[in-house]
Amino acid sequence: MIEVRNLTKQYGSVTAVDDISFTVSSGQVTGFLGPNGAGKSTTMRMILGLDRPTGGSVLVNGSPYRNSCAPVHEIGALLEAKGFDKARSARNHLIGLAASAGIGTARVDEVLALVGLSDVAKQKAGGFSLGMGQRLGIAVALLGDPGIVMLDEPVNGLDPDGVLWIRTLLRALADEGRTVFLSSHLMTEMELIADQLIIIGRGKILADTSMTQFIESWSSNRVRVMTSDVAALQGVLADRAQAFERDHHGALIVTGLHAAQIGQAAYEAGLVVLELTPLAVSLEQAFMELTKDSLQFHTGEVAA
Amino acid sequence: MSLPTHQIPAGAGVSFPRVVRSEFIKLRTLRSTWILLGSMLALFIAFGVIAALASTGQINDARGGPPQSLGLDPVTTVLTGAGFALLIMAVFGVLSGAREYGSGMIRTTLTFVPKRLPVLWAKVLVLIAFVLPVVILAGIGAFYLGMAVLSAAGDETASLSNSSAQRVLIGLAGYITGMAIIGLALGLAMRSMPGAIATVIGGVLILPALLTALLPESWRSVLKYLPSNAAAPFTEVNVRADLLALVPGIVVFVGWVVLSIAVAAWLFARRDA
Ligand SMILES: Nc1ncnc2c1ncn2[C@@H]1O[C@H](COP(=O)(O)OP(=O)(O)O)[C@@H](O)[C@H]1O
């Protein structure tokens, strides 16, 4: 379990993380979603004690990471930067790190096999492709067989094969009962893997909810109705709906009511309903909607 | 419902001996370590032999004229390579302090050892373990081979039982190792190899000369406290009269080493990685 309490980080005048609190619960995949520059990497570095918080605190399994006697047995991490020396072989990189935690070479060879690097283990890590480097980073994260695995943008820059591999691996780790905490700036990544969703923008938490709830709250919001008398239906719904729009087919778009409520109201008013469609918002759209105010770099409006 | 907490195996975890072992493996598995140590050993000995040959007249100067006597005592002559060894080991120290910052490896290291200071102490111990034996070996090698050249030519030699030879050999080993530690401290504090290399080399080679030229006469007495001058009483055969005596020299030089490590430790423990 990771508990973040009122965490703040300022770099000079930049507030990278602004008084955030959340909990990453055990045995789940928690997605940490936010646009570039939202503060995800900074938060993860503070969880590991690499960056010192300006305010607030983080507990990993109940105590600060720094105080842990067996840190990498509690939480294994893959951070943004490569984090290995180009001149060292993959195996020596792992052996050196493992030694500090009392982990032997048998486990090193095990994780090398697990991430599929056994054949290139004696090659210099500097010659690795992006995907191989990422696998090496994941091997490092898994060395201590940790209960929590924390990965910062693990699929960034990977080819489709690599993305699929990571997704499968994360699912397997979660199925083994591990806590998985991963960040991404892509909603599409989260949709496929996360049970729990924490959305961050400009250093502030914008949403902290289960994936199911998130989907529910964003998909059933708008309903498209085709009816014999649009004006009459609008009149009937006026005091209950949040907003009305017309689309270019002349259909009414109702915001704030479920399809069933609209159907019932139309029936009671004696109106013929020709079509009734809940408009599913794609999660990507929902994410964009949530974070549009917190984007660091607005793209200019496209002229119509 | 709460899930069973993940079990950490008995005996697992960080301890200082393990951190030392980790740092030892990390340094051993870099080819640059062996290149720097090997070239230090080779140059220390080679320059001693060349200087001995030159002083016996077996190497003529470039214009083919008669050899000039270097006018040095035999111990100083055969240890001519110490200056190169010093620079190479200072660079080695900087490398072991700053290298991990260049690659982002430092964050991985500190994820494994989040308490930080044990990493610094382990780096210092491991650096000493690599540098000191090789410097001693190189010094003794230069001494014996150089003296063999001198004695073959019938020139004056000195033996290892000579007390000033012992002082200088042990002193040089300590000085060179100490400068490697200062290099490590600077590398860790500055987090950049070029900057730290420039600082350590500038501090040893350029600063004393620069200050001698710039400081007013009445201020000259501070020069003897610079690391390189403080080391002179235990690294040179004939020590200039205006420098420190042996024990104060040792104290001041060790003071520099301790100060540099203390500053590096203070920064390392507090800063964002
Ligand atoms: N070491 C640092 N020094 C100064 N500013 C930083 C540093 N690290 C991050 N920032 C700034 O903090 C903000 C959050 O960055 P980051 O945590 O990397 O976001 P994300 O990982 O969500 O893309 C950005 O504005 C970034 O420029």
Ligand SMILES: [Mg+2]
């Ligand atoms: Mg990031």
